[in-house]
Every structure is written in structure tokens, then in C-alpha cells.
Amino acid sequence: MRIVSGIQPTSQLHIGNYLGAIKQWIPLQEKNECVFFIADLHALTVPYDPKKIQNSIKETVVAYIAAGLNPEKAIIFVQSQVKEHTELCWLFNTICPIGELQRMTQYKDKSKKFKENINAGLLDYPVLQAADVLIYKGEGVPVGKDQEQHIELMRSLAKKFNQKFGQTFKEPASLILKEGSKIMSLQDPKRKMSKSDEPKSCIFLFDSPEDIQKKVSSAQTDSGKDIIYNITKKPGISNLLTIYSLLNNKPIKKIEEDFKGKSYAEFKKSLAEIIINYLEPFRRKQKELLTREVYVQEILKKGQSRAQTIAQETMKEVKDKMGLTG
Ligand code: TYM
Numbered sequence: 301m302r303i304v305s306g307i308q309p310t311s312q313l314h315i316g317n318y319l320g321a322i323k324q325w326i327p328l329q330e331k332n333e334c335v336f337f338i339a340d341l342h343a344l345t346v347p348y349d350p351k352k353i354q355n356s357i358k359e360t361v362v363a364y365i366a367a368g369l370n371p372e373k374a375i376i377f378v379q380s381q382v383k384e385h386t387e388l389c390w391l392f393n394t395i396c397p398i399g400e401l402q403r404m405t406q407y408k409d410k411s412k413k414f415k416e417n418i419n420a421g422l423l424d425y426p427v428l429q430a431a432d433v434l435i436y437k438g439e440g441v442p443v444g445k446d447q448e449q450h451i452e453l454m455r456s457l458a459k460k461f462n463q464k465f466g467q468t469f470k471e472p473a474s475l476i477l478k479e480g481s482k483i484m485s486l487q488d489p490k491r492k493m494s495k496s497d498e499p500k501s502c503i504f505l506f507d508s509p510e511d512i513q514k515k516v517s518s519a520q521t522d523s524g525k526d527i528i529y530n531i532t533k534k535p536g537i538s539n540l541l542t543i544y545s546l547l548n549n550k551p552i553k554k555i556e557e558d559f560k561g562k563s564y565a566e567f568k569k570s571l572a573e574i575i576i577n578y579l580e581p582f583r584r585k586q587k588e589l590l591t592r593e594v595y596v597q598e599i600l601k602k603g604q605s606r607a608q609t610i611a612q613e614t615m616k617e618v619k620d621k622m623g624l625t626g
Pocket of ligand 1: 316320321442443444493
């Protein structure tokens with residue numbers, strides 16, 4: 301099966317990105333052809349600094365590898381370096397009903413948040429995302445829950461294209477984990493953990509042990525003192541229990557038993573330790589990779605070339621079917 305996914309280089313990656321997306325990518329790369337890219341073109345739809353984006357791209361590639369992606373197996377590259385993504389996006393624009401884009405939750409949220417900059421790219425964002433996957437004829441898209449609607453649109457565009465121009469694309473399935481697909485903010489557990497929020501609401505993959513301790517101990521908890529999972533009554537503790545369980549590979553029920561009669565402070569102390577230990581090898585690998593710039597550049601170059609070979613083939617087929625070749 302061909303797997304495709306990507307992350308925007310908008311800031312450092314956090315444990316939501318890891319638990320919702322990257323953690324699934326690692327086992328998938330063993331038995332599938334995987335295409336994982338840095339979605340730099342998507343990142344341009346919100347305010348950004350042109351002087352800093354190259355650095356953010358590099359940091360994101362380093363994070364991919366530090367978190368366990370294997371460049372010998374997966375194709376890793378930068379989206380804007382394979383121009384077929386934008387070419388296919390334009391062709392898809394001509395079959396995508398504008399109403400479907402206006403209905404997208406992420407578009408509505410972002411146009412509220414960035415009132416001064418509601419650009420056409422923000423609306424068109426899911427069409428580029430559909431092109432990202434379909435240019436590789438992707439069949440599975442491992443992502444967090446917030447991307448479900450975008451993948452629905454991808455499926456609907458694949459279907460429309462096939463109906464209009466003949467069978468070309470499979471409809472990709474979203475691969476969304478039962479646990480971890482929506483990690484919540486540490487400061488406001490009713491909202492998802494997000495790169496654009498204040499740093500203390502996120503645990504970043506390369507946070508120092510001191511920062512992790514501080515962030516966990518200041519995480520919002522709920523009234524009462526029992527450590528039990530109840531998403532409506534105890535959203536704060538439930539979110540922390542989810543993180544604990546995923547990083548420690550222990551069922552939530554067992555953690556509840558272990559902490560019966562213990563305080564929030566004891567639970568948080570133990571959680572901070574688990575996060576620190578889990579992320580320790582990531583920090584080590586990141587440090588090493590940051591000194592190996594040539595190696596990282598080579599990975600991207602090789603990834604670009606492998607990606608482009610597949611993308612060009614699809615593009616040729618699409619252009620033929622749409623009547624663009626003489
Ligand atoms: P981005 O950069 O916002 O997020 C990257 C991945 O992390 C997941 N994620 C979360 N999972 C669990 N809990 C959270 N709090 C959380 N926050 C983010 C996201 O669901 C995503 O899987 N549009 C995509 C990037 C993209 C893409 C694609 C993905 C561009 N083209 C093609 C798949 C296929 C995005 O915004 O990612």
C-alpha cells in the first residue's frame with residue numbers, strides 16, 4: 301500500500317503531532333512504500349517569516365528522523381521541491397466545488413483567527429492537500445483527527461476526477477488512531493494542542509527536561525482529586541492519562557489503579573518523568589543530526605528525486621486524460 305502524509309514547518313513539532321501522526325508512520329514504513337514530506341507550501345497560507353522558513357524546514361526534517369523515520373525506507377522531501385503538487389492542485393481546482401471548501405472547519409477557524417489575511421490559499425488548502433496524496437496515488441493517509449474532513453474532500457475529488465476523466469485514482473483512506481488522534485492543550489484541555497498556541501500549552505519533542513517538568517506541573521487539571529478518565533467531567537486529567545498511557549504503553553485502567561488515592565502532584569511528577577525518558581533519545585538524535593547538515597541535505601535530495609519520478613508519471617497520465625497532451 302502507498303502511504304502519504306506531511307507536516308507543516310510552522311513551528312517545532314509537539315507530542316500531538318507525534319502521537320497523532322508520526323508514531324503511526326514508523327511501523328508503516330516497514331511494509332509499505334511511504335512518502336513523507338514537509339508541507340512548506342501549506343505553511344505560507346498563514347503569516348510567516350521568509351527569512352526563517354528554511355530553518356524551520358530543516359528542523360522538521362531533523363525531527364522526522366530523530367523521531368524514527370528511516371530515510372533508507374521512506375521517501376522524505378520538501379513539498380515545494382516537487383512542482384507536480386501545485387500543478388495537480390490547479391487541475392483539481394477546476395473540478396472542486398467552492399462550497400465544499402467554504403464548509404471546511406479548518407478554513408472557518410483560520411479565517412476567524414487571521415482576519416487580516418484571508419487569502420485564497422487558505423480556502424484552497426485542502427485541494428493542495430488532495431494533490432499531495434493523489435499525485436503519488438496514495439491509498440492510506442496517517443494523520444490526526446483534525447485532518448479527517450480534508451481526507452473526505454480528497455476522496456470526493458478522486459471520485460469526481462475518475463467519473464469525469466476515467467478511472468485514475470483510488471480513494472485514499474484516512475488512518476486515524478483510536479487513541480492519540482487528538483491530544484489536547486495542557487492549558488485548555490477543551491482545545492487541541494496546537495503549534496500556534498502559547499508554548500506552555502504544548503510539549504515540544506525537543507523540550508528540555510526542566511521545561512517538561514514545568515509544563516506538566518502547570519498543566520490545567522480539574523476539580524476533585526481522583527485520577528480517573530472522564531472526558532466530560534475531567535478533560536484535563538483525561539488528556540494527561542492518555543499521554544501517560546501512550547508513552548508508557550500501559551492501559552488507562554491500570555494507571556488509574558496505580559494512582560488510586562494518590563494526588564495530582566504525584567501523578568504529574570510521574571508523567572513528567574515518563575515524557576522526559578521517552579523523549580530523551582529524540583533529543584540525543586536531534587543534537588547529532590544538527591551537526592550533520594550535508595547528510596540531511598542528501599536525504600532531501602534523494603527524496604525529491606524519488607518523489608518526482610512517481611509524480612511525473614501520474615502527471616502525464618492526468619494530462620493525457622484531461623486532454624492536455626497533443
Ligand atoms: P499539521 O502540520 O497541522 O499537523 C501535522 C499532523 O499532526 C496531527 N496533529 C495532531 N494529532 C493529535 N493531536 C493533536 N493535538 C494534533 N495536532 C496536529 C495532524 O492531524 C497532522 O496529521 N494539513 C496537514 C499537513 C498536510 C498533509 C498533507 C497531511 C499537508 N498535505 C497530505 C496529510 C496528507 C496539517 O495541517 O498538518
